[in-house]
Amino acid sequence: xxxxxxxxxxxxxxxxxxxxxxxxxxxxxxxxxxxxxxxxxxxxxxxxxxxxxxxxxxxxxxxxxxxxxxxxxxxxxxxxxxxxxxxxxxxxxxxxxxxxxxxxxxxxxxxxxxxxxxxxxxxxxxxxxxxxxxxxxxxxxxxxxxxxxxxxxxxxxxxxxxxxxxxxxxxxxxxxxxxxxxxxxxxxxxxxxxxxxxxxxxxxxxxxxxxxxxxxxxxxxxxxxxxxxxxxxxxxxxxxxxxxxxxxxxxxxxxxxxxxxxxxxxxxxxxxxxxxxxxxxxxxxxxxxxxxxxxxxxxxxxxxxxxxxxxxxxxxxxxxxxxxxxxxxxxxxxxxxxxxxxxxxxxxxxxxxxxxxxxxxxxxxxxxxxxxxxxxxxxxxxxxxxxxxxxxxxxxxxxxxxxxxxxxxxxxxxxxxxxxxxxxxxxxxxxxxxxxxxxxxxxxxxxxxxxxxxxxxxxxxxxxxxxxxxxxxxxxxxxxxxxxxxxxxxxxxxxxxxxxxxxxxxxxxxxxxxxxxxxxxxxxxxxxxxxxxxxxxxxxxxxxxxxxxxxxxxxxxx
Amino acid sequence: xxxxxxxxxxxxxxxxxxxxxxxxxxxxxxxxxxxxxxxxxxxxxxxxxxxxxxxxxxxxxxxxxxxxxxxxxxxxxxxxxxxxxxxxxxxxxxxxxxxxxxxxxxxxxxxxxxxxxxxxxxxxxxxxxxxxxxxxxxxxxxxxxxxxxxxxxxxxxxxxxxxxxxxxxxxxxxxxxxxxxxxxxxxxxxxxxxxxxxxxxxxxxxxxxxxxxxxxxxxxxxxxxxxxxxxxxxxxxxxxxxxxxxxxxxxxxxxxxxxxxxxxxxxxxxxxxxxxxxxxxxxxxxxxxxxxxxxxxxxxxxxxxxxxxxxxxxxxxxxxxxx
Ligand SMILES: Cc1cc2nc3c(=O)[nH]c(=O)nc-3n(C[C@H](O)[C@H](O)[C@H](O)COP(=O)(O)OP(=O)(O)OC[C@H]3O[C@@H](n4cnc5c(N)ncnc54)[C@H](O)[C@@H]3O)c2cc1C
Ligand code: SF4
Ligand code: SF4
Ligand code: FES
Numbered sequence: 001x002x003x004x005x006x007x008x009x010x011x012x013x014x015x016x017x018x019x020x021x022x023x024x025x026x027x028x029x030x031x032x033x034x035x036x037x038x039x040x041x042x043x044x045x046x047x048x049x050x051x052x053x054x055x056x057x058x059x060x061x062x063x064x065x066x067x068x069x070x071x072x073x074x075x076x077x078x079x080x081x082x083x084x085x086x087x088x089x090x091x092x093x094x095x096x097x098x099x100x101x102x103x104x105x106x107x108x109x110x111x112x113x114x115x116x117x118x119x120x121x122x123x124x125x126x127x128x129x130x131x132x133x134x135x136x137x138x139x140x141x142x143x144x145x146x147x148x149x150x151x152x153x154x155x156x157x158x159x160x161x162x163x164x165x166x167x168x169x170x171x172x173x174x175x176x177x178x179x180x181x182x183x184x185x186x187x188x189x190x191x192x193x194x195x196x197x198x199x200x201x202x203x204x205x206x207x208x209x210x211x212x213x214x215x216x217x218x219x220x221x222x223x224x225x226x227x228x229x230x231x232x233x234x235x236x237x238x239x240x241x242x243x244x245x246x247x248x249x250x251x252x253x254x255x256x257x258x259x260x261x262x263x264x265x266x267x268x269x270x271x272x273x274x275x276x277x278x279x280x281x282x283x284x285x286x287x288x289x290x291x292x293x294x295x296x297x298x299x300x301x302x303x304x305x306x307x308x309x310x311x312x313x314x315x316x317x318x319x320x321x322x323x324x325x326x327x328x329x330x331x332x333x334x335x336x337x338x339x340x341x342x343x344x345x346x347x348x349x350x351x352x353x354x355x356x357x358x359x360x361x362x363x364x365x366x367x368x369x370x371x372x373x374x375x376x377x378x379x380x381x382x383x384x385x386x387x388x389x390x391x392x393x394x395x396x397x398x399x400x401x402x403x404x405x406x407x408x409x410x411x412x413x414x415x416x417x418x419x420x421x422x423x424x425x426x427x428x429x430x431x432x433x434x435x436x437x438x439x440x441x442x443x444x445x446x447x448x449x450x451x452x453x454x455x456x457x458x459x460x461x462x463x464x465x466x467x468x469x470x471x472x473x474x475x476x477x478x479x480x481x482x483x484x485x486x487x488x489x490x491x492x493x494x495x496x497x498x499x500x501x502x503x504x505x506x507x508x509x510x511x512x513x514x515x516x517x518x519x520x521x522x523x524x525x526x527x528x529x530x531x532x533x534x535x536x537x538x539x540x541x542x543x544x545x546x547x548x549x550x551x552x553x554x555x556x557x558x
Numbered sequence: 559x560x561x562x563x564x565x566x567x568x569x570x571x572x573x574x575x576x577x578x579x580x581x582x583x584x585x586x587x588x589x590x591x592x593x594x595x596x597x598x599x600x601x602x603x604x605x606x607x608x609x610x611x612x613x614x615x616x617x618x619x620x621x622x623x624x625x626x627x628x629x630x631x632x633x634x635x636x637x638x639x640x641x642x643x644x645x646x647x648x649x650x651x652x653x654x655x656x657x658x659x660x661x662x663x664x665x666x667x668x669x670x671x672x673x674x675x676x677x678x679x680x681x682x683x684x685x686x687x688x689x690x691x692x693x694x695x696x697x698x699x700x701x702x703x704x705x706x707x708x709x710x711x712x713x714x715x716x717x718x719x720x721x722x723x724x725x726x727x728x729x730x731x732x733x734x735x736x737x738x739x740x741x742x743x744x745x746x747x748x749x750x751x752x753x754x755x756x757x758x759x760x761x762x763x764x765x766x767x768x769x770x771x772x773x774x775x776x777x778x779x780x781x782x783x784x785x786x787x788x789x790x791x792x793x794x795x796x797x798x799x800x801x802x803x804x805x806x807x808x809x810x811x812x813x814x815x816x817x818x819x820x821x822x823x824x825x826x827x828x829x830x831x832x833x834x835x836x837x838x839x840x841x842x843x844x845x846x847x848x849x850x851x852x853x854x855x856x857x858x859x860x861x862x863x864x865x866x867x868x869x870x871x872x873x874x875x876x877x878x879x880x881x
Contacts, residue, residue: 035611036666038709039619055689095690098680098741100701107692126702131618135705139679173659202613203598235590238616308699316616319635320590430602474607476571479660482606 001406004030004147005396006389007166007182009154009209011037013130013378014360014385015188016137018349019146021389022186027396030147032154032169032180034204034484037138041190041202042381045130046241046312047114048122049094049378051087056111058121060084067376068551070116070272071340071369072511073527074222076547079347079365083376083383090382091123098136100125102309112309113246114374116272116558120246122375127241127312130378149180153484154208155416157185157216157356158408164216164355165404168412172484175477177416179409183399184355184392187213187343188385191361195492195499196336196445197437198237200229209362211491213343214498218351219531219542221364223495224502224513225340227372228446230276232335233320234293240313240332242374244298244325245269247309251280252295252329253288264558271558274371274512277334281446284333293331302326334446338377340368340512341502344531344544349388355395359388366529369546370511419486422471429470429486432463436489436496444503449517457500461538464493498532501539505530523553559589559646561638563596565608566651568658582647583608587638593648594622594633597662610662617774620708623715624662625651630712630772653715669711672727676735676754683745691743704737704782706775713769713779725758729769729779732760736782739789751790760786 006022008015011033019031033040052058063084068075095101095109101123104110111120125132141148151172158166158181166181189209193201214220230251231240245251251269253259263279264271271279280294298306303326306314314325323330342364349357360381367380439459443452467489474482508522509515529544563583570577583600591599594612601608611621615634622633627641627649641648656664682691713729720726727735735754739747754760760783769779 035613035619035621036670036709039611039613039621041613041619043618043620043708044614044616092690096680096682096686098743100698100705100741101690102702103693103695103698105695107694109690110695128618128702128706131708132702132705135709136680142674143679173665202619203615204613236595236615312618319617319637428603429606472606474609476569476607476660478570479609479663480607481601481609485606 001404002030002178002180003401004028004180004182006030006184006186006392007032007180008186008188008389009167010040010188010190010360010362011138011141011148012040012042012188012190012360013133013137013381014362014388015040015186016141017382017385018186018188018359018389018392020137020140020144021386022393023144023146025390025393027393029393030149030180030182031141032149032152032167034151034153034172034208036150037141037148038135039204040134041205042134042378043131044200044202044239045133045378046127046239047243047246048112048124048129048375049091049133050114050117050122050373050375051091051379052084052119052121053088053091058119060087062119063087063117063121065551066117067367067373068369069554069556070371070373071367072274072371072521072556073523073551073553074225074366074369074510074529074546076366077549077551078547079367081549082347083367083379086383087379090379090386094133094136094382097140099132102126112243113270115242115245115270115276116267116373117270122243122246124243126308127243127310133378153487154212155412155487156408157212158404159216160402160404162217162354164353165402168408170416172479175480177409177412179404179406181401181404182396183401184357184396186349186357186359186388186392187362188358188360188388189362191339192492192495193336193339194433194488195436195496196226196441197434198232198441199336199437200232200237200239201337206488206492207362207495208488208491209358210343210498211494213351213353213356213358214494214532214534216353216356217534218353218356219344219533220341220495220498221344221529221531221544222341222366222370222502223339223498223532224444224506224530225368225370225511226336226444226499227273227338227340227512228277228334229337230273230280230334231296231332232337233316234291234331234333235320237335238316238320239335239337240296240316240330241310242273244296244310244313247298247305248301250297250300251276252297253283254290254294255288259283259288259294267558272371273374274514275558277446278514280334290331293333295329296332297329298325299327299329336441336445338372340364340366340370340372341499344529345388347384347387348391349384350391355399357388357392359385370513416483419471419483420475422469424471424473427466427470429472429482429489432467432470433485433489433492436460436463436493440496440499444499446514448503448513448515450504450515453500453503457497457504460493460496460500464497467493498539501532501541502530505541527553559591559638560584560586561596561642562645562647563593563600564647564649565661567608567661568652569660589639591638592634593626593636593638593641593650596638597633597650609660618708620710623653623710623712625653625715630654630715632710632712632774635774653711655715655717655720656711664711666711669709669714669730672731673709673734675727676731676738677750678734678738680738680741680744681746682743693742697740697742701737701741704733704740704777707733707777708775710774712772712774713777716768716772718766718768719762719764723758723762726762727754727758729763729783732763732786733777733779733782736786739786747789748793751786751793751795754786755790755795760790
């Protein structure tokens with residue numbers, strides 16, 4: 001049996017930041033990840049990280065206000081204040097660790113503009129900000145000597161007396177299941193994008209932590225808040241960063257019009273993401289698109305800007321479309337991108353299950369509410385990752401270790417044996433996943449309505465039944481990715497069900513949850529979070545008031 | 559589009575004689591598919607026992623390096639259409655220079671051990687400033703080019719030296735090393751250069767160019783290694799075997815225009831073929847290391863003035879490039 005004070009599940013930005021903080025607080029920390037840390041999906045973040053630096057004349061209150069407004073007033077304002085107040089420190093800390101942020105002519109950190117914000121307060125490394133940050137945090141992890149269980153897959157949480165006491169995990173290389181105990185577990189497992197098809201998210205982003213916490217009794221929150229990013233490639237869902245518009249890119253419809261003038265006269269292309277995605281979808285739906293897309297035009301930015309500041313997306317456009325951004329506009333459309341919802345935590349990352357913490361995209365603090373501002377998520381990972389690390393270390397110290405029965409491993413062994421024993425006749429994990437992805441993308445996306453969401457809900461239920469019967473062809477132990485996909489699909493179906501439940505419960509339109517059958521925001525009845533609890537008969541919804549400090553709801557115009 | 563993926567497979571759990579084999583998968587894929595898309599189609603709809611790593615599909619996570627038609631590449635950056643050979647076959651194998659775990663999955667433990675060896679974290683000197691370090695944007699831009707490395711291992715897979723010398727730190731780790739040496743915020747460039755100036759370090763590269771060719775992110779590890787060599791010499795590491803022989807070679811060529819006994823007559827490559835000429839340096843270094851380097855006494859060749867000019871020019875250019 002392996003034992004640590006704090007066990008962090010996930011080695012993306014949130015997980016590594018949490019592990020470093022817990023280590024600094026004196027805990028014996030281990031970090032476990034189903035992929036090598038630098039493969040984590042944080043590396044795909046392109047555009048940047050927000051911070052209002054006071055020595056640049058910016059004000060955290062402006063950042064906080066714009067985040068609140070962006071969230072369509074569903075974000076908890078106490079948490080948003082923490083986020084924006086701590087942002088400057090977090091960015092400078094990253095710089096000191098080694099992140100090679102772009103600079104201005106004076107050698108100081110430079111910024112670019114991002115959506116939903118009046119000021120340029122997004123710090124960036126060309127268009128590979130996530131990769132730059134992830135690799136630097138990994139460097140710090142190597143330096144720290146924190147134990148790393150690399151390519152280990154967590155199959156369940158160890159729950160005893162209502163407390164989380166560790167995990168059971170599969171060492172992918174050997175196929176061996178191990179018990180790892182710790183008085184505090186931090187889930188930093190990222191989002192759940194693969195529930196949708198297509199998605200900007202990597203194939204490993206399967207909502208594992210959300211499903212694990214949900215099963216352990218911790219509620220998920222605001223799961224209906226699924227962000228569609230305005231600029232993704234039709235063909236494979238790959239993201240074209242908002243920085244393309246931040247640097248001055250235009251959106252054009254099939255008639256060559258800059259249609260955002262109509263929908264957001266003041267912020268135009270840089271309105272909030274939900275607003276831009278809806279505008280694009282409206283253009284497409286009303287016949288002013290181009291083969292189901294609209295166009296992103298960067299030609300006027302010039303080669304120099306494109307090749308230095310937007311080099312990666314230029315590479316993507318060349319690789320997948322054969323188009324150079326300096327020469328022609330590219331077709332793009334809204335695509336599933338980010339989960340505002342997640343495991344409900346307080347501002348210290350604590351879930352409602354003792355011993356269980358969460359941070360990053362898998363958590364919902366909530367700083368993003370009904371719509372996240374671009375470049376606020378990287379910030380969320382490092383600010384709340386650190387806080388979860390601190391809090392979990394303190395909790396572990398106070399509680400100390402308890403013996404845990406090895407029976408937990410035997411249970412998981414039996415479960416996995418069961419999956420491997422099933423036949424694969426006719427059905428497959430891949431087919432079920434694709435059907436789930438399509439039904440979610442068709443019905444719980446940019447625009448929604450009752451009937452569609454119900455259809456998604458019943459389809460997911462049916463798919464769950466099929467899932468319970470489907471097996472995998474690969475019966476081996478060593479690097480059995482077939483088995484891993486099967487386990488991931490189980491997680492995704494559970495999470496998909498909570499998304500549908502939340503969406504059906506919210507009978508209004510707010511942020512990313514835009515219902516054509518109920519187009520107005522209803523503050524009187526729905527200025528509140530939807531908590532989803534697991535019960536034997538399916539998800540149960542409960543409501544929680546939004547925390548407000550300084551900003552009262554207003555009509556949202558951009 | 560009908561294609562055949564000819565995949566080299568390996569299953570350590572199978573009986574000895576059936577552990578490795580080549581398997582053909584015929585699949586129908588869209589015209590614009592990548593090799594990775596096609597492999598995913600196989601594993602999802604044909605055979606889920608085929609193991610490979612992948613995630614982002616966008617050449618950023620570094621998971622999917624493999625050998626495609628004999629050369630290391632990212633599966634997700636390799637367009638099927640450009641690779642089709644006879645009978646629409648594409649050959650897919652695991653990366654080289656790393657032990658195979660299963661099918662296309664290799665064990666990268668040694669890769670990461672070598673990354674660790676170069677102390678891959680920023681080591682600033684003196685007290686931390688309150689705000690950010692002030693640093694020229696150009697220097698940072700330059701670093702972005704190196705830290706674009708996604709640690710995929712493609713360069714390591716195809717490095718010719720690693721094939722024969724497992725102790726070589728290798729292209730990826732040395733590129734990473736360069737990233738710190740070239741960082742104006744790092745205060746330990748000299749210690750680092752000392753660290754890399756050992757057997758297995760910067761002098762072991764033969765400049766075969768493979769790593770530059772296969773790197774999917776334009777990191778050009780070989781160029782970074784050459785830059786480290788220059789800096790090592792500038793920093794005074796001339797006592798080491800590699801640097802000593804590089805210097806001897808350079809001064810010999812500069813002095814006489816040839817390194818006789820080795821038949822490395824500059825003329826062979828054309829007096830003005832500077833890259834090729836400089837490309838010979840490592841050969842001499844390795845020869846020297848193995849004590850095969852003959853004494854360097856010989857008469858200047860004709861046209862020596864030209865050779866000297868080339869050398870001085872190259873030196874100036876390198877100095878200018880380093881700023
Ligand atoms: C294409 C793209 C671009 C983006 N651009 C930006 C941007 O410019 N600015 C911004 O602020 N945000 C951006 N975002 C959002 C942001 O990148 C993510 O929300 C954030 O990086 C998530 O980090 P994380 O640490 O929570 O999770 P991740 O980085 O996804 O890490 C999850 C970790 O959990 C591990 N894990 C998961 N399940 C298991 C399991 N069962 N067992 C063991 N380990 C497990 C994984 O191995 C991984 O290490 C972008 C997102 C995408 C997809
Ligand atoms: S150039 Fe040097 S480092 Fe690169 S592959 Fe050849 S020998 Fe290896
Ligand atoms: S240098 Fe290039 S080939 Fe080598 S690991 Fe980095 S990205 Fe891959
Ligand atoms: S899948 Fe990420 S690099 Fe190819």
